[in-house]
Amino acid sequence: MNLLRLTRPLLLATLSITLAACGGGGDDDETSTPPPPPAGGGGGTTAAPLVISAATPSTLNGTLDKAAGLYESGSSNDVMGTFAATDDHCRVAGYVLRNSGDSVNYFVELSFRKTDRQVGLVNFGLDSGLATLARVAAPTAGITVDTTNRRIVFTAFTLTSTNTTVTLDGSMEYPTNIAPENRAACG
Numbered sequence: 001m002n003l004l005r006l007t008r009p010l011l012l013a014t015l016s017i018t019l020a021a022c023g024g025g026g027d028d029d030e031t032s033t034p035p036p037p038p039a040g041g042g043g044g045t046t047a048a049p050l051v052i053s054a055a056t057p058s059t060l061n062g063t064l065d066k067a068a069g070l071y072e073s074g075s076s077n078d079v080m081g082t083f084a085a086t087d088d089h090c091r092v093a094g095y096v097l098r099n100s101g102d103s104v105n106y107f108v109e110l111s112f113r114k115t116d117r118q119v120g121l122v123n124f125g126l127d128s129g130l131a132t133l134a135r136v137a138a139p140t141a142g143i144t145v146d147t148t149n150r151r152i153v154f155t156a157f158t159l160t161s162t163n164t165t166v167t168l169d170g171s172m173e174y175p176t177n178i179a180p181e182n183r184a185a186c187g
Contacts, residue, residue, distance in 0.1 A: 045146040045153045050108070050170035052099065054158070060166055062101020064108075066173065069094045073150070073174045073186060089113045089120060090186035092152060092174045096127050108172055110143070110152060114185035117145040124159050124166055134159035134166055147187035150174050 050064040073092045093109040105127035112119045122143070125132040142157035154168035176183060 045144055045149060045151050045171065047151065047173060048153070048170040050097070050154070050168060050172055052101065052166050052168060054165070054167040056163075056165040059102045060099065060164070062099040063170075064094075064097040064099055064106065066094065066097065069097045071095070071172075071174045073177060088115075088185075090182070092172070092186075094172050094174070108168070112145050114182075117147070119143050119145065122157070122159055124164075124168070132161075133164040134161045136160070147185070150176060150187040 050066060052060050052062055052064065055061045071092075071094045073090065089111045090113075091109070091111045093107060095105075095107045097106045097108065098104070099106055107123070107125055107127050107130060109121075109123040110119055111121045120138055122136045123132050124134045136159045142155050144153040144155070146153065151171050151173050153171045156167060156169060158165065158167045160166075174187065176187065
């Protein structure tokens with residue numbers, strides 16, 4: 001009996017488990033099965049263009065070009081939105097999102113609590129100077145946080161302020177650029 005035949009599957013299984021635990025490997029392998037989503041997280045959401053509609057002013061209507069964006073994610077226990085100082089949360093932001101409707105660059109930023117992925121704040125604004133145009137604290141419907149696919153999905157989600165209203169539909173993906181100890185909670 002060949003010892004290599006017996007140990008190769010064991011080595012491959014050990015390597016796969018190690019890579020999965022570290023958050024690496026397998027991303028480009030279409031034959032692999034993704035891990036189950038963490039408790040409270042979304043799984044199976046699909047990417048879709050991020051569209052602004054029903055906007056005031058109407059010049060804001062259009063599709064945000066996510067390919068042009070600089071995305072970031074992080075984690076913090078700083079107060080953001082309606083969270084208490086003790087609520088450890090994750091922050092996701094997309095910057096330089098060019099709008100097909102007015103050719104202006106925008107940003108979308110949100111925070112969600114690590115424990116239950118409840119969104120505590122969403123900001124939408126001009127990328128130039130990071131000026132917020134519309135903001136919602138503690139939205140309860142219309143947003144799905146999918147940490148497995150590092151995706152935020154908006155479904156007819158409306159942000160409003162004194163002079164601006166926008167409805168977001170579609171998704172915003174974000175990278176894994178946070179500390180390893182927070183990847184399970186934040187994606």
